[in-house]
Amino acid sequence: MTSCFPLRRSIAAALAVLWCFAVPASAEEPTDIADAVKSGALPPLAERLPEKPRVVDMAALGKTEGQYGGTMRLIMADAKDIRMMTIYGYSRLVVFDKDLNLAPDILESFDVEEGRIFTLHLRRGHKWSDGAPFTAEDFRYFWEDVALNEELSRGGPDQQMLVDGKPPVFEVIDELTVRYTWDKPNPLFLPSLAGASPNYIQLPAHYMKQFHKRYADPDKLAAVVAEHRSRDWIALHTVKARQYRPENPDLPTLEPWWNTTAPPAERFVFKRNPYFHRVDASGRQLPYVGTVAMTMSSNDLIAAKAGSAESDLQARYLRFDNYTFLKEAEKTRPIRVKLWNDGTGSKVAFLPNLNTNDPVWREIFRKVEFRRALSLGIDRGEINQQFFYGLAHEGANSVLQSSPLYSEKADQAWATFDQDQANALLDEIGLKRNDKGIRMLPDGRPAELIIEFAGDTQETDIVELVREHWGALGLKVYARPFQLDTMRRRFLAGDTLISVWNGLSVGEATPDLPPEEMAPVSGVQGNWPKWGEHTDSGGKAGEPVDLPAAKELLDLYKQWRVSATTEQRREIWEKMLDIFTDQVFTIGTVNGVKQPVVINDKLQNVPEEGVYSFAPTAYFGLYMPDTFWYKE
Structure with missing residues (x-):
């Protein structure tokens, strides 16, 4: 089997490198499935691979070609960590390469016109893990029968599939080609496909149709719903279709390993996907390791x-x-x-909730002087020395020095330790001290701050140190641990004052990566959850942004969402970094x-x-x- 095909190295560059590859007829079969192939339970390698598999050049990656065998053992602390296998496996329609350029992976190639027309080309002969063909029908099923189905997707398509609130025109060009066309550029589309938590735009239609009322026999579907004790067919379809958290062993996958263990379990066993689309230069199918065992x-x-x-x-x-x-x-x-x-942009970051229900604290959090005072009041040098042996970098929650977007101004914005300036800022906004040295709120209450966190022992210790730093400013500070899910529910409900998280997840950001963490776009953002929920829901939930600086960030993000060139995106990123760090919408410590x-x-x-x-x-x-x- 011989194949020659272009691998697009980046969005901006239309240069193609021609790879020609032949799978030897005698190519070695993975040892763990060799008996299944010999018995006829599985077809031979040449019939399992796409006609044009993705060839991984080990030498170019500084790796060596390997041998088959072994079980890779992982340890996790929560059954939800089963999603880490999807993250680690990192099989995506499009992936980031080692230089953080976008390149095809599951796709054979993709074409982009005017930044708004995306044509995706599938690999002929590519199959799901159960051997069923992977075709354009899997994209059509997801788009027409799931994303646009008002029962399955009550909020409509995900935000990354909308530009100015409008979805794309979806077309099936042929069995192996689909096209998405927006009226304006959508620079988020390809990065969203390549994400650690990807934007799934395909589902195994041959499997999922049995749970969809449009295709399934009504009596049979009702029986399956009853058997699984689901509320209705919608709930059943939703559970059966989860790809990111692969809890359904029967759901076909395109990942290197598929889960064989149904939850609840203390040990999940992932087996080789015998139809995985990657090979090494010698024609051996990846992965080399046939089994992954995840123990709780x-x-x-x-x-x-x-x-x-x-x-x-x-x-x-x-x-x-x-x-x-x-x-x-x-x-x-x-x-x-x-x-x-x-x-990450900061190992530990403090997020004042600008949408908290307490009207007095909400007004104070929205004063930039207060947020700057909190940041100036943290002794980052003490955190660095005490917990990281002085090896960390002290700064704001911004991109890292290794990012092409790095700015010293943003990195050091209000990040020096200056208690005198911090006290002066608190005095300026009227938080005067009583005779015991405690600052008082405008309504006469003591300025009592509760920090909520769900971290490990080290994070707890850092929170305790920051409590001391802010206590020296006359604030009464308490720390309260929560389970992560509980904490998220609390800040979205407006019950949280300050929460603790990691900083920017894209510390090594490039202009072509979305700057969404610096704008209120999601309800999971602890510093402005109700604003983020309002944006994410298209105005159906949450609260509209009513703080000028936050509104400016949202407007800039919307400009990025329809930007056509990398240079436009770079300019937007730089503006957003400057505003985000100068306004101290999150308080970084060290990175x-x-x-x-x-x-x-x-x-x-x-x-x-x-x-x-x-x-x-x-x-x-x-x-x-x-x-x-x-x-x-």
């Missing part, structure tokens, strides 16, 4: 278990202060411990923190250095765990 454990025990070599690839739930213990364990256990760069990564000694092709962040690297995803292999 207590968060507090994961560092100890990683140090005892009970995990083969662990970074999640490990902190920088675990590093000394892990390096000591490296001496006696078959592990190696590396330090990757944390890719550039090192992330411990524990690797089994036998596991090969894991980079010595990397960027560990959700976006855009998908944690390990950018480094392609399907290329990892065991030496013995």
Whole structure:
């Protein structure tokens, strides 16, 4: 089987590199499915692969071609972490490459015209994990029968599929080609497909139609709904269709591994997708590792278990202060411990809720002087020395120095430790001290701030230190831990004053990545959740933005959403960074923190250095765990 095809290296550049590839007739079968192929339960490799598979050039990635075998063990603390397999697997229609350019992955190629017409070309012969063809029908089914179905998608298509509130015109060109056309450019479309939590625009139609009232026999569908104890067919379809959190073992996938374990479970086993579309240059189908086992454990025990070599690839739930213990364990256990760069704009960030229900605090939080005072009142040097051995970078919640958008002005905006200036700002807005030194609110109450967080021990300790810093300004500060889901519900309801999160997830942002975290666009943003909900719902929920600086950020983001060139997007990013940091809509502490990564000694092709962040690297995803292999 021979194939020659172009791989588009970026959106802006239409240059193509011609790859010609032939799968040898005697290509090695993965050892874990060789018997199934021999017995006829699975077709041979040449019949499982697309005609034009994606060829992974290991040498170009600084990797070596590997061998089959082994089970990769992971440890997680929550059954919801099953989604990490989707993030780590990082099989997407379009992906970010190692230079953060967009390139086809599941797609054979894509064409972009005027920034608004996107034609997607599928690989001939590509199949879902159950062997069914992957075709344009899977896109049509999702768009027409799910996204535009008022029962399944009551809010309509997702925001990344709308430009100025309008959806695209969707066309099936042929069995392997679909097209999305907007009236204006949609620079968010391709990055959304490449996200760690991707914008899914396809579903396995052959499987999902049995749960859809348009296609299923009514009596059979009613029986299945009753069997699964679902509320109705809508609830059943929703649960069965989850791709990001792969809890349904029967749902066909395009990821390198598919889940074989139905929840609830303490151990999830993921098996090789025998129809996965990637191969190495020798024609061997990826992944090299046939099985991934994800075991649930207590968060507090994961560092100890990683140090005892009970995990083969662990970074999640490990902190920088675990590093000394892990390096000591490296001496006696078959592990190696590396330090990757944390890719967030701030390891710990404080988010004043500008939409809080308390009218007095809401008015105070909306005064930029108060937010600047809080930022100036934090001794970042003490945080750095006490928790990160002075190795972190002290600054605002902004992009990192490694980002092409880095600005020293934004990086250091109101991020120096200056209690005198902080006190002067608090005096200026009328928060006077009583005879006990406590500042008083305009309604006569003591200025009592409650910080809500859902983090680990280290985060708790940082919060305690910041409590002391702000206490020195005359504020009474309390810390209250919550479960993450509870915390999100509280700030969206307006019950939260200040919450604690990581900073910008795209610390290494490029102009072509969406600046959505700096504008009120989502209800999950703790600093302005009701404004974000209003934007996300198209005005159907939440509250309209009524603070000029926040409105300006939203307007700039809307300009980015219809921008046609990278230079336009760069200009918008720079303006937004300047406003966002000068207005201190979130309060950063330190960034550039090192992330411990524990690797089994036998596991090969894991980079010595990397960027560990959700976006855009998908944690390990950018480094392609399907290329990892065991030496013995």
